[in-house]
Amino acid sequence: MKLTxxxxxxxxxxxxxxxxxxxxxxxxxxxxxDEIGPYxxxxxxxxxxxxLVMWMAAGFAMLEAGLVRSKNVTMQLxxxxxxxxxxxxxxxxxxxxxxxxxxxxxxxxxxxxxFVPTALEPVGLDAASADLGYASVGSDFFFxxxxxxxxxxxxxxxxxxxxxxxxxxxxVVVLTGFIYPIEASWQWGGGWLSEMGFSDFAGSTIVHATGxxxxxxxxxxxxxxxxxxxDGRSVPMPGSNLALATLGTFILWLGWFGFNGGSQxxxxxxxxxxxVSRIFANTNTAAAGGAVAALILTQVLYxxxxxxxxxxGALAGLVSITAEPLMPTLGGATLIGAIGGVIVVFxxxxxxxxxxxxxxxxxxxxxxxxxxxxxxxPLSNADTSFVTQIIGVVSIGVFxxxxxxxxxxxxxxxxxLRASEEDEIAGLDVxxxxxxxxxxxxxx
Numbered sequence: 181m182k183l184t185x186x187x188x189x190x191x192x193x194x195x196x197x198x199x200x201x202x203x204x205x206x207x208x209x210x211x212x213x214d215e216i217g218p219y220x221x222x223x224x225x226x227x228x229x230x231x232l233v234m235w236m237a238a239g240f241a242m243l244e245a246g247l248v249r250s251k252n253v254t255m256q257l258x259x260x261x262x263x264x265x266x267x268x269x270x271x272x273x274x275x276x277x278x279x280x281x282x283x284x285x286x287x288x289x290x291x292x293x294x295f296v297p298t299a300l301e302p303v304g305l306d307a308a309s310a311d312l313g314y315a316s317v318g319s320d321f322f323f324x325x326x327x328x329x330x331x332x333x334x335x336x337x338x339x340x341x342x343x344x345x346x347x348x349x350x351x352v353v354v355l356t357g358f359i360y361p362i363e364a365s366w367q368w369g370g371g372w373l374s375e376m377g378f379s380d381f382a383g384s385t386i387v388h389a390t391g392x393x394x395x396x397x398x399x400x401x402x403x404x405x406x407x408x409x410x411d412g413r414s415v416p417m418p419g420s421n422l423a424l425a426t427l428g429t430f431i432l433w434l435g436w437f438g439f440n441g442g443s444q445x446x447x448x449x450x451x452x453x454x455x456v457s458r459i460f461a462n463t464n465t466a467a468a469g470g471a472v473a474a475l476i477l478t479q480v481l482y483x484x485x486x487x488x489x490x491x492x493g494a495l496a497g498l499v500s501i502t503a504e505p506l507m508p509t510l511g512g513a514t515l516i517g518a519i520g521g522v523i524v525v526f527x528x529x530x531x532x533x534x535x536x537x538x539x540x541x542x543x544x545x546x547x548x549x550x551x552x553x554x555x556x557x558p559l560s561n562a563d564t565s566f567v568t569q570i571i572g573v574v575s576i577g578v579f580x581x582x583x584x585x586x587x588x589x590x591x592x593x594x595x596x597l598r599a600s601e602e603d604e605i606a607g608l609d610v611x612x613x614x615x616x617x618x619x620x621x622x623x624x
Contacts, residue, residue, distance in 0.1 A: 218448020219312045225456070226319035229442020232435050233326035237264050239431030240333040244340060245617070246425030247488065247540045251607025252341045253420055253617035259336045259345065263352045267329035270357035272298050275328055276321050279361035280369045289372040292365045323442055327387050330439075331360045334391025337540030339398050342405050342604050345612050347597045354587050355394055363390060363576045378572035379564045382443035384503035384553035385573050390580050392547020396536070397584040402597055404537030406604055414532040417539075420618070422487055429491040433467050436498045440505040459505045463498065466505070466517030470497020473521035481525070489528070492541045493521030499546055500553035507560040516556055520549040551577075 241260040245253045274295050277284070281292030300318045301310070314320070332352045339348065364386050366373040380386050407415055419425060440463045446452040474493025478486040497517025501508070508516060527544035536543070554573050558564045591597060598604075603611035610616065 215312060216307050216310075218446070219310065219315060221447040221452075222315040222445070223319040225442055225444070225447040226315055226323040229438035230319070230323040230326050232438025233323070233330065233442070234435075236326070236330060236432050236435030236439065237261075237333060239428045239433075239435055240330075240336070241428070242424045242431060243428030243491075244337045244540055246421040246423065246428060247337070247419035248340045249417060249607070250420035250618045251609050251616070253609065254613045254615055255345065255608040256336065256340055257617070258613060259348060260333060262345075262349055263332040263336060263356075264329050266349060266352050267332055267356040268325060270353055271325045271328045271361070272321075274357050275361040276324065278358070279324070279365045281365065289370075289375065290366070291362065292369055292371075327364075327383060327439075328356050328360055331387050331391040331394075332356050334388065334542050334546045335395045335398060338395035338538045338542045339402055340539040341608065342598055343398070343402060344597060344599050345608075347591045347595055350591055351394075351398070351584075351587055355584070359394065359580060359583055359587075360387075360390060363579055366576070367572070373572050373575065376571065377564065377568045379557050379561060379569070380503050380554055380572065381505060381557075382440045382502045384499055384550040385576055387550075388499045388502065388546040389550035389554070389573065390576060392543050392545075392550060393577050393580040394584040395538070395542050396547060397581050398588050398597075399536050399538060399543070401585070401588040401592055402537075404535055405539075406601060408537050409532075409535050414529075419488070425488065425491060429494055432495060433464075433498065436463055436467070436502075440502055444506070455506055461510060462505045462508055462513035463501055465510050466497040466501035466513045466520070467494045468497070469514035469517030470494050470500065470521035470524075473497075473518035474525050477522060477525045488541070489525055492524045492528075492545050496520035496524045496545045496549035499549040500556070502550075503553040504557040504561055509560075512560055516553065516559075519556075520552060523549050523552055 237260060241257055244256045244260065248256050274297075276298045277296040278292040278294060284293035284296065286292060286294055298317075298321050300321070301316055305316075310316075332355055335351070335355065336348070364383075365371045367378055367380055367386055368374070405417065408417065409415065437460050441456045441459045444452060444456050444459060447456065471490050471494035474496075475485050475490045478484070478489045497520045500516050500520030500523075501513055505513070524541065524544045527548050528538075528541055531538055531543060538544070551573055555566065555569050557569055558566050588597065599608060599611060607616075
């Protein structure tokens with residue numbers, strides 16, 4: 181009898197652990213690479229692309245330092261590092277969510293979420309808690325911030341050698357915190373231009389022409405440098421260091437692979453990675469086309485090749501292909517870039533005839549070539565139209581130029597934009613900064 185009573189207890193000791201094992205077996209397994217792979221790879225694409233675009237800040241600094249006169253080099257370097265810091269802070273405080281409001285539009289399709297600081301994922305995020313449908317917020321914010329800073333860098337070079345430091349930096353606050361995020365939200369944030377079908381893959385207009393329009397407005401308010409135009413002709417003012425300018429161009433060329441390649445915004449499939457490689461190849465050949473076209477054209481027109489035109493021709497080729505670096509063939513990308521190089525060679529003297537003083541040639545490179553690249557998108561992308569592209573360029577251009585012009589006028593009225601004649605002649609390194617980049621050769 182006692183043995184019979186023990187049988188249920190013995191059976192329970194055998195069966196209950198098995199029930200526990202069965203429960204363990206039906207618990208959901210941790211996500212495999214098929215689930216987390218696209219998230220990880222796209223996040224890495226943003227991070228790698230972002231630090232490549234960040235390196236473009238060094239390219240702009242070197243390019244501008246080489247193309248201004250030696251008495252203004254410290255000023256240009258200071259502006260470039262300061263504008264990058266300002267852009268980073270303003271984009272965090274207001275810009276990112278103003279540009280990407282999701283469902284939080286203040287005015288649907290036109291004005292995003294105002295003064296909503298960026299919030300990152302919690303520390304130690306695990307796969308179960310992550311939104312695996314895209315990439316980490318931190319990587320997305322980091323990548324997009326670099327485009328914002330690039331827009332401000334474009335303005336710096338045009339207005340060199342006569343604008344005071346703090347008025348310029350105040351404009352950078354407005355540009356990076358409000359102007360750029362608002363117009364970019366119209367397309368990349370899902371706004372009204374996106375709904376219309378406007379296409380600007382990596383920002384020929386949204387980034388480059390925007391910087392060009394803001395620079396043009398500033399140049400008109402500032403006026404040319406002292407002695408730049410005399411008796412109806414332009415007076416050359418050679419830069420201090422063409423080696424630095426060339427180095428800056430190559431740095432920008434390198435950074436552009438992150439600029440355009442990262443704008444694929446996905447790296448989780450074979451097709452995505454193949455597209456990124458195609459974008460790299462097209463970006464490179466467009467720069468080559470722009471450089472060679474400018475080199476040959478200056479030889480034909482001036483009987484000597486012009487290095488600065490060739491450098492800007494390469495950059496114009498890069499700007500031109502930025503609106504659609506994926507769809508063209510290699511030959512098509514080369515041609516698009518070459519036309520950008522031709523644009524630079526003809527636009528630089530045209531600006532001089534209009535007495536618009538652009539120290540580094542940013543308006544031909546970023547504004548005019550940026551417009552060309554955006555209008556050229558339908559040549560290779562059948563899902564776009566010339567009418568829609570024109571509407572996008574005009575709407576962004578009018579908004580950025582008019583608002584920038586108003587801001588420049590306000591800053592000028594309150595504190596003055598331009599250095600005094602005495603300070604400009606002495607050089608802004610001494611008058612504004614109190615230090616010289618080349619103290620032994622400061623009087624060039």
